[in-house]
Amino acid sequence: MTRRAPYPALTGAEPCRQHDEPDLWFSDQAADRATARRLCHGCPTRVACLAYALDHPAATEHGIWAGTSRGGREKLRAEFRRANQISKEQQT
Numbered sequence: 001m002t003r004r005a006p007y008p009a010l011t012g013a014e015p016c017r018q019h020d021e022p023d024l025w026f027s028d029q030a031a032d033r034a035t036a037r038r039l040c041h042g043c044p045t046r047v048a049c050l051a052y053a054l055d056h057p058a059a060t061e062h063g064i065w066a067g068t069s070r071g072g073r074e075k076l077r078a079e080f081r082r083a084n085q086i087s088k089e090q091q092t
């Protein structure tokens with residue numbers, strides 16, 4: 001069984017929790033998403049948020065998570081899969 005990252009322990013200090021317009025993280029406007037991505041970079045929960053988003057693609061299909069777009073998360077998952085494959089090959 002593969003262990004997956006839990007939902008991040010939110011403190012309330014996260015920009016997506018404090019912002020007047022939390023819909024920025026799920027906006028269809030590129031400028032809004034850019035603002036959300038920028039705000040995520042200062043988030044104290046960003047690492048745990050990214051781990052959760054990468055491990056739960058269905059639950060995080062939409063929106064900006066930890067400063068990443070859906071496409072960005074897909075690229076990161078692909079990079080991790082390749083790295084895992086290389087690591088396994090080096091162990092055999």
Ligand code: SF4
Nearest residue numbers: 016040043046049066
């Ligand atoms: S990193 Fe995650 S928890 Fe933090 S502001 Fe961005 S979406 Fe919210």
